[in-house]
Amino acid sequence: MVGSHSEVTMLKGLLRFKSAVLPGTFISLSLLGFAFILFYTLYTSQNGSLFTALDSRIYGLLKFTLYQAFLSTVLSLFVGVLLAWALAHQSHFRGRGLLVALFSSSLVLPTLIVVFGLIGIFGRSGYLNQISMFLFDTSFGSYLYGLGGILLAHVYLNASFASRALLHSFESIPKEKYKLAKSLNFSVFERFLYVEYPALKSTLLSIGSTIFLLCFTSFAVVLLLGGSPSYNTLEVAIYEAVKLDFDIGMALKLALIQLSISAVLVVLSSGFRINVSNLKTSDALILWKESTVLGLIQWFIIGLFTLFFVLPLVVILLDGIGADFGRILREPLFIKSFITSISLATVSSILTVIIAVLLSNARRNFTLPTRLASKPFSKLLDGIIAFSGNLYLAIPSLVLGLGFFLMYQNSDASELLWSTAALLTANVLMSLPFALSVLTPAMHKTAQRYDKLAFSLGLSKIQRWFYVEYPYIKSSLGYVFALAFCFSLGDLGIIALFGSDEFSTLPWYLYQLMGSYRTTDAAGVALVLLFLVLGVFILLPKLFKEKL
């Protein structure tokens, strides 16, 4: 009797959740299907010489790619921990919230902009050398191009991101533990080892694996700061094989190697989640007075990193202001790039939000015990949908670009159509993991909280969306929308393969200007891009906070 009753409920449940499950599952399967077609295109295009000719150059490339990713990760984590530690113990100062929010913005800062700012400070004719020339009449020369520059940029982009997540871990340590440490007369080092480190361990692991993957597939930084073929990663080598050598065979070989390694890395770091949902500042503070010396050290760390973080942006502002905006803004290529960038960002961020909502909407059916979580297939489906949303981590953008490029070569459709499709796909895939990590928990919570009420009121799908879901998740939606918009606006990846005078985005245009050493124009465009990204990232979420 009981059994048949529960079966009826489940059947009812399935029917009831049909409209929530189907669209998300469909999208998820389409994404996986797309990944398969991509892999198939790449695999069938190469002529079987993949494993025979792993020559010493590819081996060298691979070695350097892994080496720089490893160093970048270790350095970023080290700096991130130091900064988070200092911030956690200096919990009462004016502007702390602002500072932390600023560090979080590194997530959306276009890589190209960061590199541009770093060159402005550390380049051969950058401010550091100029000051040293002025004071000591010697210059440090050019030390930025090469491994040093690559590491510097990677630490800039990742340490702030890491410190934000680590700060959250610091702040979640129960105060009692600190009290205990104090009563046991722990030294700073002991306190870190026994109280703080255990709390950081899991974050360090997940953040570390994210950073490693990001640096392993790093493209723009290496392209600009590698300075020469002496410092190439696989991604840059793929780009050069296509654009410089037109050696598609070589590009394919590299792409398949890259693809298999990143797939292995994703699997190895399976406990891996990109956690940006906790990037909003929390007010949990450690009520602790540090000794004066310790306080000074912490202040020094905070001050030094703030300088390191803010100066490149200030340089962009200073250098950019002097640009001839009257002329730059009227350049046809600038206008074209601007329109393309904004349109692409708008479409891809809308697509990202829709896909993320549908995927999260489908997923919560399989994770909520009140819905279908107890069904045998739930775990598997949940896993599949989660993986399809994180495809980008397994498929680096240049590999994706190469796939699109081959499809384009074999088709008659226009270049514009293929370029647009390639960029939109790349942008959506790139934003999805971040979007999902924000939206999935939020939508899970709404369902948990309001399912009973909504079902008992018999709300229709549309009513439910307007009265229940939207008000609750709208701030997350705004955040995701802004994130996706900024990612798309600032990306220099796949456009490197498709960019031309006819099809150009702002980052591509900026890269062209930098390549032809039109430094003042480049500074102006960099400033425009920086303002756009920060403006969107700050203002867009506010729009969603307004009452309807």
Add this chain to the structure above:
Amino acid sequence: MPVKIMTLLWFLTISLFATDKPTLTIYTYDAFAASWGPGPKIKQAFEKEHNCNVKFVGLSSSIGALRKIQLEGKRTKADILLGLDTSIAQVAKTTGLFIPHELNTSKLDLPAPYSDDTFTPFDYSFFAFVYDENKLKKVPDSFEALASMPKEFKIVIQDPRSSTAGLGLLLWVKSVYGDKAGQYWKRLAPHILTITKGWSEAYGLFLKGEADMVLSYTTSPAYHMVEENRSNIKAASFKEGHYGQIEVAAVLKSSTKKALAKEFLAFMHTKIFADIIPTANWAYPVVKGAKLHKAFESLHRPKQMTLMDGATVESQRKAIVDEWLEAIAK
């Protein structure tokens, strides 16, 4: 939606520029197409003679222009590819994208024998390392001296995969060192500040004072004498001799204006064209009796041009480039 809008914008731009005159599209390297380069003057002269529009599309390098044509495949808008040199022309020819020029090139004034049915020459010069004599006191006079310069001495060169100049240097070193070229590059590597995609980028870096020497041409100093009235920019002459560059152009098979394009190739062998070249592209013209600015008299002109033939380059290029890539990798 935006696709539609962009297609609309695209058609708008097309219709705006649509006129009755045919437009000849020429892909070339940026310095040729630049406002200060020979492009605008040649455009004006050719348009006057042939009642057409000439459109120069400047890419970061000439090999970059070839790659662009390959990437665009049958969709390319280019009628002519201008700016490859004889070393790489054979490689380009094997793509099957170009058609014969049907010109008689036997009367041209060339520093080394060259005849090809598809690519035809329009100017030539010799590769050399260029320096500022006010800044560099001890000037290397050979490849050996170059590699033995002090640690802080830096040069900028071009990537042989994208730039004919970069490839020229590789072939130059190869013809001097043969099997030991890889070892030589290993020794030179610490002095390479950076490797650029094209010549302009490298020369720009040198002029900004980022490097002590740049790979350019024996004729580059003429530019500074004529345009800037200064003689401190010099080309170092090397004991081993100088590798040369004969620049060539060819018509695309996919061109819809082949007749006009061929007329442009013929125009490259007229005196009008040859008179523009020396003081705009800063190279020697290929037409006998063309006038040469007197600044050229003070230049070091190597007696002989080292030049590998195209077929050898075609068969060995990959190996030579790979050897180089491996030698400079860190």
